[in-house]
Amino acid sequence: MTRIHFWGAAETVTGSKYLVETKQKKILVDCGMFQGLKALRLRNWKSLPIPAAQIDAVVLTHAHIDHTGYLPRLVREGFRGPVYCTRATYQLAQILLRDSAYLQEEDARRANRYGYTKHNPAEPLFDTEDAERALKLFKPVKFSAVDGEYSAKIKLGKGIRCGLAPAGHILGAAWVTFEIDGKRLVFSGDIGRPNDVVMRAPRPLQHADYLVLESTYGDRQHPDADIREQLAEVINRTAKRGGIVLIPAFAVGRSQALMHLIATLKETRAIAQLPIFLNSPMAINASDLYAMRHDLHRLSAQQCQQVGDAVTYVQKADDSRALSARREPAIIISASGMVSGGRILHHIKALGPDPKNTILFCGYQAAGTRGEALINGVEQVKIHGEYVPVKAEVVCLGGMSAHADYVELGDWVETLKRAPERVFLTHGEPDAQKVFSGYLKDRFGWEVEIPKLDEVVTLD
Numbered sequence: 001m002t003r004i005h006f007w008g009a010a011e012t013v014t015g016s017k018y019l020v021e022t023k024q025k026k027i028l029v030d031c032g033m034f035q036g037l038k039a040l041r042l043r044n045w046k047s048l049p050i051p052a053a054q055i056d057a058v059v060l061t062h063a064h065i066d067h068t069g070y071l072p073r074l075v076r077e078g079f080r081g082p083v084y085c086t087r088a089t090y091q092l093a094q095i096l097l098r099d100s101a102y103l104q105e106e107d108a109r110r111a112n113r114y115g116y117t118k119h120n121p122a123e124p125l126f127d128t129e130d131a132e133r134a135l136k137l138f139k140p141v142k143f144s145a146v147d148g149e150y151s152a153k154i155k156l157g158k159g160i161r162c163g164l165a166p167a168g169h170i171l172g173a174a175w176v177t178f179e180i181d182g183k184r185l186v187f188s189g190d191i192g193r194p195n196d197v198v199m200r201a202p203r204p205l206q207h208a209d210y211l212v213l214e215s216t217y218g219d220r221q222h223p224d225a226d227i228r229e230q231l232a233e234v235i236n237r238t239a240k241r242g243g244i245v246l247i248p249a250f251a252v253g254r255s256q257a258l259m260h261l262i263a264t265l266k267e268t269r270a271i272a273q274l275p276i277f278l279n280s281p282m283a284i285n286a287s288d289l290y291a292m293r294h295d296l297h298r299l300s301a302q303q304c305q306q307v308g309d310a311v312t313y314v315q316k317a318d319d320s321r322a323l324s325a326r327r328e329p330a331i332i333i334s335a336s337g338m339v340s341g342g343r344i345l346h347h348i349k350a351l352g353p354d355p356k357n358t359i360l361f362c363g364y365q366a367a368g369t370r371g372e373a374l375i376n377g378v379e380q381v382k383i384h385g386e387y388v389p390v391k392a393e394v395v396c397l398g399g400m401s402a403h404a405d406y407v408e409l410g411d412w413v414e415t416l417k418r419a420p421e422r423v424f425l426t427h428g429e430p431d432a433q434k435v436f437s438g439y440l441k442d443r444f445g446w447e448v449e450i451p452k453l454d455e456v457v458t459l460d
Contacts, residue, residue, distance in 0.1 A: 002180055002459045004212070006451040007048065008032055009427040012040060013216050013366050014066045016427060017048075018187065019055070022180055024157045026050070028058045029176060029187050031083075033069030033100075033125075035340055037368030044070065044125055049454065052077035059154070059162055060085035061189025062173035063092035063252060069100055072130035075137070084154050086164060087140040088172025088296055091289055092252055094135055099251075099282040101131035103341050114385060168192025168202035169402050170253035171289065171296055175202065183460065185210045190427065191404045191412055193222070197257045198290075198297050199402070204415035210459055211420040213413070213448075215428030216364060217405040218436025220398075227399040231261055232270045234360055234395050239272040239329045243356035246392070248344045248371060250337035251283035253402050254363050256290045256307075258333055260299060263310035272329070279314040279323055279343050280335040287313075324350035337363050339370035345383050348390070352381075357392040362400040367429060406436050410443055422459070423448040 002022050008015030008030075015034035020027045034040040052074050060083065061067055071083065071093075085093070104124035111122040141154055141164065154162040159181050164174035169192040178185040186208040194201040205211075238245045249255045259278060265271045278284055290297065291304035314320055320343050323332055334344040348370075351357045365371035370381050375396045380387045404412060423440070425433045425448050433450050440446045451457065 002183070002185070004424070004457050004459065005049065006426065006453065006455045006457075008034065008453070009066075010451045010453045010455065011428075011430050011433065012036070012453075013364065013427050013429060014040060015043065015070070016061075016067045017070065018212065018426075019050075020178060020185065022157075022160060025056045025160060026054055027156060027178075028055050030061055030067040030189070031058050031071045031074055032064075032066040035066055035338065035369065036366040036372075040368070044073065047077065052079040055079055055081060057081045057156060058083045059176055060089055060093070061167065061176055061187065062170055063089045063096055064170065064190070064250070065096055065100055067189070068093055068097065071134040072097060072101060072126035075134045076126055076130045081137065082139045083134070083137045084139055084141055084162065086172040086174055088289070088293055089174070090138045090140040090172075091293075092171060092286060093138065095282055095285045095289070096252065097131040097134060098128065101126060101128045107341065110384065165203045166200065168194075168196060168199045170199065171293060175205070177208075183209045185212075185459070187212045188214050190214055190216070190402070191409060192402055193404050193408055194411070196298075196402065197227075197261060197400075198253070198299055200296075200298060202404075202412060205413055206415060207417055208420045210422050210424075211413070212424045212426055213409065214403070215406075215409075215425045215433045215436045216403045217401065218409075218425070218428045218432035218439070219406065219434075220432075221405045221407055222401060223399050225399060227397065228261055228265060228270070230397050230399065232265050234358060234397075235262070235265070235271045235274070235331065238356070238358040238393070239274055241356050242329055243354070243358060243392075244326065244329060244351055245331045245358050245360055246344075246347055246351050247331070247333045247360045247362065248337050248339050249283070249333050249335060250363055251280050251335040252286045254337055254400065255280065255283040255333055255335070256287055257400060257402075258362060259287070259307045259311050260303065262331060263307045266310055267306065274329050274331050276311045276331045276333070277314050277323060278311050278333050279320050279347070280333070281315055283333070283335055284313045284315065320346065323347065337371070338365055339374065339381075348381070349383050349388050352388055352390045352392050355391045355393070359390070359392050359394045361394070361396040364401060364403065406439050409436075410439065413444075419444065419446060424457070425450050
């Protein structure tokens with residue numbers, strides 16, 4: 001008997017956690033932090049339905065914080081098992097988990113210093129020590145080459161095998177297959193686009209008896225417009241009025257794609273010759289890794305070097321503050337992508353009130369985030385306990401997502417040799433899941449299920 005416990009990413013795009021329970025093992029697929037709406041963020045502080053020490057292992061699809069960010073807390077709660085993932089995911093997790101711990105500690109210090117907290121004292125969800133203890137549990141898996149891509153098999157116990165295959169979302173991202181007593185259970189993780197600027201296409205899916213499928217963009221298609229032309233138009237329009245283009249970007253994946261595109265536009269003189277700054281230590285470290293692991297994506301070593309030559313990396317806090325004080329035209333890329341933390345907050349406080357500037361979004365904005373509020377036209381946002389007026393132009397480009405849209409997801413599952421016995425939609429907002437459910441029924445005749453948070457389903 002196999003059960004799936006949907007502890008996260010159920011009717012929401014955040015907090016990915018799925019417990020696979022068999023007679024022999026309890027295996028957690030992803031261990032993500034909830035972000036966005038306060039009701040979801042509060043779940044990060046609640047204990048899991050079972051003691052963490054009872055979980056035998058964790059398998060990660062990729063390194064993004066909404067898929068890995070709860071790991072240090074899980075360790076604090078008593079988890080001591082192995083954490084399996086691709087080597088690139090482990091390399092990125094070292095960057096992201098350490099940075100996330102630092103931000104947790106820094107946010108708590110700031111809240112206590114300036115008194116904008118209801119807790120006395122405010123405490124981090126986890127700290128640097130927890131992150132280091134979590135990283136010691138990682139066991140990056142070895143791969144065999146299959147059509148020039150990685151694949152792996154992990155033995156998790158008698159009758160239980162696990163496989164990883166490229167998902168195309170970010171560096172090291174994988175979709176996960178469990179073979180349990182002759183049945184195949186697949187977790188899509190986050191599926192990338194077939195024609196992504198940086199990442200290679202996800203490996204096609206061949207067989208799944210049970211499929212847990214993401215639905216982030218279940219209700220929309222990405223526009224066909226040339227993203228380079230759109231970027232150039234926004235940058236040139238802002239430069240013409242003497243403004244700064246401020247881009248909140250995910251430190252892993254989106255920042256690297258943006259830098260590549262903007263560097264190419266600058267080299268071909270399609271945009272004004274503005275200085276480009278990457279102001280995120282986490283994104284800088286991730287960019288170095290992308291340059292080192294160009295074997296896993298589309299960009300050559302020469303193209304990675306081109307980005308390095310065109311972009312100024314900002315590491316020091318003093319240099320970051322100087323950027324916020326800047327008034328000459330420039331392009332600033334900074335994390336976090338949903339404006340939920342990081343140096344981007346200081347930049348929006350300083351640059352958001354100026355109508356000459358542009359705040360440019362290039363990725364999904366979860367419900368309840370400042371990013372979602374900004375693209376929906378709010379006139380002010382609350383940052384560090386105070387309200388900041390936003391008079392800068394706000395633009396959202398939909399063509400740069402690292403997630404497949406609903407047609408691309410349909411194309412990915414179309415390669416299945418036969419229909420799954422059951423399909424579960426996760427990692428999507430309810431409206432998107434409803435539309436995607438109808439699309440899958442119309443295209444394939446599938447009747448899909450949409451689990452709720454903490455729901456438990458029995459597969460056999």
